[in-house]
Amino acid sequence: MKWTSMAYLLLILLQNHDGDKVINDKLSVTQEGKIISTINRNAHTFPVFPLLDIDKYDKWVNELDRKTYREATNARINNNEQIVSGQNGFKLNRIEFLKRYYEYLYGIGPASVEVPMYPVYPEVDAELLASLRSKQISNYVTYYNSSNKDRSHNIALAAKAINSTVIFPGETFSFNQVVGIRTTGKGYRRASVIVRGELSEGVGGGICQVSSTLFNAVDRAGLNILKRYSHSRHVTYVPPGRDATVSWGGPDFVFKNAYNQPILIRAFAGGGSMSVTLFSSDVIEFSSRKVPSMSNRLPEEINDPSPKPANVKE
Structure with a gap:
């Protein structure tokens, strides 16, 4: 029964990744509504089976991480001796992004994913500067x-x-x-x-x-x-x-x-x-x-x- 289920799953995956059907099945990755990357469904899979090639995927995600990263800004003291609050930064949430990528990879048709981010807090905030x-x-x-x-x-x-x-x-x-x-x-x-x-x-x-x-x-x-x-x-x-x-x-x-x-x-x-x-x-x-x-x-x-x-x- 176990091997039957696995064979059935592979059959579905292969059907979903018919080379003639996925020519326009692209994934658009966006940040704040702006497209920052576009790929085909088979861009990060092995040639025979539609399984994720983790090396290809990691290389692509590393580039996305560099594009989307926003450094946090520390709080500072201005020329008037007033404390100016810092600003949070943002970094790609790789775990959440992988979930959304799998939904596209083993789905049908084109898709668009807004990059999930998590906040990066400044090391120095206004409260610390005051103290x-x-x-x-x-x-x-x-x-x-x-x-x-x-x-x-x-x-x-x-x-x-x-x-x-x-x-x-x-x-x-x-x-x-x-x-x-x-x-x-x-x-x-x-x-x-x-x-x-x-x-x-x-x-x-x-x-x-x-x-x-x-x-x-x-x-x-x-x-x-x-x-x-x-x-x-x-x-x-x-x-x-x-x-x-x-x-x-x-x-x-x-x-x-x-x-x-x-x-x-x-x-x-x-x-x-x-x-x-x-x-x-x-x-x-x-x-x-x-x-x-x-x-x-x-x-x-x-x-x-x-x-x-x-x-x-x-």
Whole structure:
């Protein structure tokens, strides 16, 4: 009886997948009503039997996953010190999609499936941000020449990139990973005038002042420094030996939050000063370190000794 039932099922499947009948039996996959993929009924089946070829199917679904994924947006603090709520993201619900795909595969005629999604929640919500503004654990300020427009612009852009970042207990922070590649497409400029002792960075000149200011704030808060590199020569926007050079594909500044509470980075650049302040919850227990402060004397600048075209990616 068992083998009779299986044979009957295969007969039905084969009838439903008659090559002459399924030419127009396509599946349209949609997202918000817009078609994002169209396939034939036999696109992911074996040549002889209409059974699912999981390798072909997974390759297709992986592509659908990339097309439909929407990253969640963390809550942040704007320039008016107001908390802006985060936004949920979305990810393909593979289990539910497979159910709907089977209904089409072993059915008759064309079909349309709206991709089933499930929400991806932001790591940092408004409630968490509010709780992390309770206690300041560190602050550091450096100064720059605001009349150097290109360098000032780059500093402000990188400061904005790290601003409102939350590092959870046990989590590491990578400056290059958070700020990302520095290109003209992301708004960075080539700074033709740089600080004496600083390496020419081409596009993104001035970024090292942001990473150096962050390093001193992080060190003052007693956090664990995992990676930190100095320029070959002293730069004048921080005390000797207190810089943290970075470049895309090269040196990075990385630290770890070894405390049992999250850490919030607040960074701001404007009017010739670059500041980083670290906050946490009011129950955090931390051990601060003594770090020399920087005077408000402007750093000495020189012309870029090795200028690069504005479209060079750094």
